[in-house]
Amino acid sequence: MTQTLEFKQIRDLDKALIDSHVQAMNADKLTGRWTNTDPNTRGMSEITIERIGERFSVSARGVGTNRPIDWLAKSVTALANLEEEAGQRSIALAADFDFGFMKAETYLRVNKGVLVIVLFNTFKDQSGRTDYVTREFFYRRD
């Protein structure tokens, strides 16, 4: 029996996506503990990515006034990264954080050994701050 696949762009029909499980892809380049390349960052100082079975967790430390502030993603989605590196299909992650007063919708990927996170931050309080996008870079700690 053949199945007609719905699509909204040719890319949706990429053979590499069909019967392909992101969970089966190697995530060794992504998992681990990562440190911000900028020692003076006023954003995230550290990110930890763990894989437990088919699930991923993303936690981070934000730079605070007296001590670090813990971040823990409330949802993490693993995605096949179509930007192949050295011919290898890799994994990118979408991770959402919610602090009540602010949410951060992020994506993370590794590019040539550097972990890149792009954050789209939305303030939900009435503080008047502007929602903003930012990007940070991390090197592998272990």
Add this chain to the structure above:
Amino acid sequence: MEFAQICDLVDPDTMPVGPMDVSALPGVWINSNPETNGIARMVMSEAAGRLSLQVYAIGPDGLIDWGVADVQAYGSAPTARVGAGFSCRFDFGFAESFLQGMIMKGLLVLAELRTFKDKSNRADYFVREYFALEHKRF
């Protein structure tokens, strides 16, 4: 003022006043890759202070119109007054695309996070592409 990273702790005197200037976003954005098999062209429009995005993607017989979605604009900092990025969501029933774009030196870097909701057993995917704002200056 609550914050989860110190860069979000803003002096109230530096707080932005008035609506964000999003004039860098509207226009026709063209994929830099003529061989793309994804989004070819995007039209960002502004009306009554609201942004919307219409997407055209590569299909087997020409461009596929995704229709129009509401856009959320972002600055580059909590005190910024100028738009530097956006996000929007297209829901097709069988799949959903979450688009996140940021402008760097006039170039729009667009991340597409595609998740399938049907039973096709396709892998959700991520792709980044570059778009230039069509202009008639040169």
